[in-house]
Amino acid sequence: MGQKSELIQGTLDMLVLRVLARESVHGWGITQRLEQLSASALKLDEGSLYPALYRMENKGWIDAEWRMTDKGRRAKFYALTRAGRRQLEIEKEDWSRMTAIIARVMES
Amino acid sequence: MSLVWTFFRKLRFLRRRRQLEAEMAEEMSFHLEARTEEAIQDGAPPEEARRAAERRFGNVGLLQERCRDRRVWPWFEELRRDLRFGIRSLARSPGFSATAILILALGIGSTIAVFSVEREYLASVLDILMTVVGVVLIVGCANVASQLLARTATRQREFAQRLALGAGRGRLVRQLLVESLVIAALGGLAALLFGEWGKHVLTDYLRLGGMLNEGLDIRIALFDIVVVVASASLVGLMPALRFSRLNLISTLKVQTTSIAGGSRRGLNRALVAAQIALSVCLLAGAGLFIRTLERLEEVDPGFDPRNLVTAKMAFKTGVGIAQRAAESRDLLAALKTLPGVRNATFSWGGGGQLLGGGSFENPQFGAVGYVRRKGEPVPAASAT
Numbered sequence: 123m124g125q126k127s128e129l130i131q132g133t134l135d136m137l138v139l140r141v142l143a144r145e146s147v148h149g150w151g152i153t154q155r156l157e158q159l160s161a162s163a164l165k166l167d168e169g170s171l172y173p174a175l176y177r178m179e180n181k182g183w184i185d186a187e188w189r190m191t192d193k194g195r196r197a198k199f200y201a202l203t204r205a206g207r208r209q210l211e212i213e214k215e216d217w218s219r220m221t222a223i224i225a226r227v228m229e230s
Numbered sequence: 231m232s233l234v235w236t237f238f239r240k241l242r243f244l245r246r247r248r249q250l251e252a253e254m255a256e257e258m259s260f261h262l263e264a265r266t267e268e269a270i271q272d273g274a275p276p277e278e279a280r281r282a283a284e285r286r287f288g289n290v291g292l293l294q295e296r297c298r299d300r301r302v303w304p305w306f307e308e309l310r311r312d313l314r315f316g317i318r319s320l321a322r323s324p325g326f327s328a329t330a331i332l333i334l335a336l337g338i339g340s341t342i343a344v345f346s347v348e349r350e351y352l353a354s355v356l357d358i359l360m361t362v363v364g365v366v367l368i369v370g371c372a373n374v375a376s377q378l379l380a381r382t383a384t385r386q387r388e389f390a391q392r393l394a395l396g397a398g399r400g401r402l403v404r405q406l407l408v409e410s411l412v413i414a415a416l417g418g419l420a421a422l423l424f425g426e427w428g429k430h431v432l433t434d435y436l437r438l439g440g441m442l443n444e445g446l447d448i449r450i451a452l453f454d455i456v457v458v459v460a461s462a463s464l465v466g467l468m469p470a471l472r473f474s475r476l477n478l479i480s481t482l483k484v485q486t487t488s489i490a491g492g493s494r495r496g497l498n499r500a501l502v503a504a505q506i507a508l509s510v511c512l513l514a515g516a517g518l519f520i521r522t523l524e525r526l527e528e529v530d531p532g533f534d535p536r537n538l539v540t541a542k543m544a545f546k547t548g549v550g551i552a553q554r555a556a557e558s559r560d561l562l563a564a565l566k567t568l569p570g571v572r573n574a575t576f577s578w579g580g581g582g583q584l585l586g587g588g589s590f591e592n593p594q595f596g597a598v599g600y601v602r603r604k605g606e607p608v609p610a611a612s613a614t
Contacts, residue, residue: 148257148260149257149260149261150260150261150264150265167288168261168286168287168288168293169287169288169289169293172257172258172293172296172297173293173296173297175297176297180239180240182235182239188253195260196256196260197257197260198253198256198257198260
């Protein structure tokens with residue numbers, strides 16, 4: 123098993139929005155998907171996930187709804203709103219611009 | 231647009247607070263269970279799986295706290311906590327709280343009672359009364375402030391402990407402000423009741439019915455609120471400034487402190503006594519003033535004052551006596567020709583200062599009386 127990386131500061135929102143852009147899912151599911159998508163390379167800390175979810179719900183980027191899981195348990199499912207989709211685009215652009223800048227500095 | 235939306239969203243969160251709290255707890259316990267199950271499927275013993283999940287999840291209470299802060303305005307949550315803490319700490323010293331509330335109630339209440347006497351009856355004595363009212367209020371506020379100061383002095387250890395445990399000084403200042411606001415709010419409420427009672431005293435014992443504003447005057451209520459908020463901030467800030475220079479180590483080392491010494495306590499008592507005396511004076515004085523005015527109106531002037539209209543006029547400085555006499559006679563003649571006027575006259579007032587300014591030298595007053603017939607409007611009287 124490879125070494126797990128902590129999230130880079132400020133990327134949590136973008137990653138969560140990215141996961142929710144594919145499908146609506148509950149908090150536990152978000153941590154699972156993120157591990158799958160990163161091939162178990164990323165470790166998402168619950169202590170930062172839930173405050174982030176509540177914050178983004180508050181900003182109107184995501185919506186929450188109580189539904190049944192496949193196993194018949196009640197869970198809170200999060201889904202992207204239109205504002206959230208816009209935000210994801212913004213953060214993606216910021217991210218690629220920032221990585222390009224950093225890459226240029228590091229390779230100079 | 232989104233700001234308004236956020237506002238309503240937060241309002242909704244506040245309203246559905248209890249339900250949302252339960253949902254938050256459910257959501258997190260779901261997460262814990264799911265992680266535990268995963269570990270069990272990976273072959274871990276249930277007990278160990280549960281513990282590992284909890285370890286990874288961290289402090290649930292702290293996490294919920296942070297989520298809550300994201301959801302509603304953090305200041306609102308803190309205000310709620312401050313309020314609860316403030317009320318608890320005031321309830322721990324009921325004697326102090328009751329005294330402070332009573333002092334405020336007395337100060338503001340007597341002001342309310344006096345202010346609800348119709349202004350016109352007070353026109354001439356209003357200035358005096360206002361001064362007394364102001365003094366009573368200031369003494370009242372000084373009373374509460376000194377009580378709070380004395381209390382703060384005895385609580386220095388508590389504050390030092392909280393500062394040592396990591397509370398910000400701003401937090402403690404806010405705590406004190408909230409406490410004094412609670413006192414002031416309760417005092418303001420009690421003042422409304424006391425003011426009502428004071429009005430009854432004025433009506434029943436001094437027979438001033440009809441001269442009092444019925445019901446609660448909105449201006450008086452506003453005045454009450456302004457005084458409450460102002461005195462609370464004043465009274466709360468003084469002790470706050472005092473302990474913000476607190477030396478933690480020396481304060482914590484001292485086992486018991488009694489900084490509220492005898493002389494200060496004596497001063498407190500004197501202030502309380504002075505306030506009560508002044509409040510009583512204020513109430514009695516207001517009543518007596520009005521009673522006198524009422525009596526004056528009942529005095530028989532020796533003529534029938536019905537259908538009598540009077541007016542005053544004053545000449546500018548530099549107008550000669552001959553010119554004044556001529557102008558007065560002209561005015562009188564013109565008044566006598568007005569329809570409905572049966573008779574008119576004027577008299578010279580003596581010299582003296584004019585109310586509201588000294589720009590008139592040796593002023594002359596003329597009074598003109600006339601009687602109108604039934605059904606005719608009163609002609610407009612003019613004065614130069």
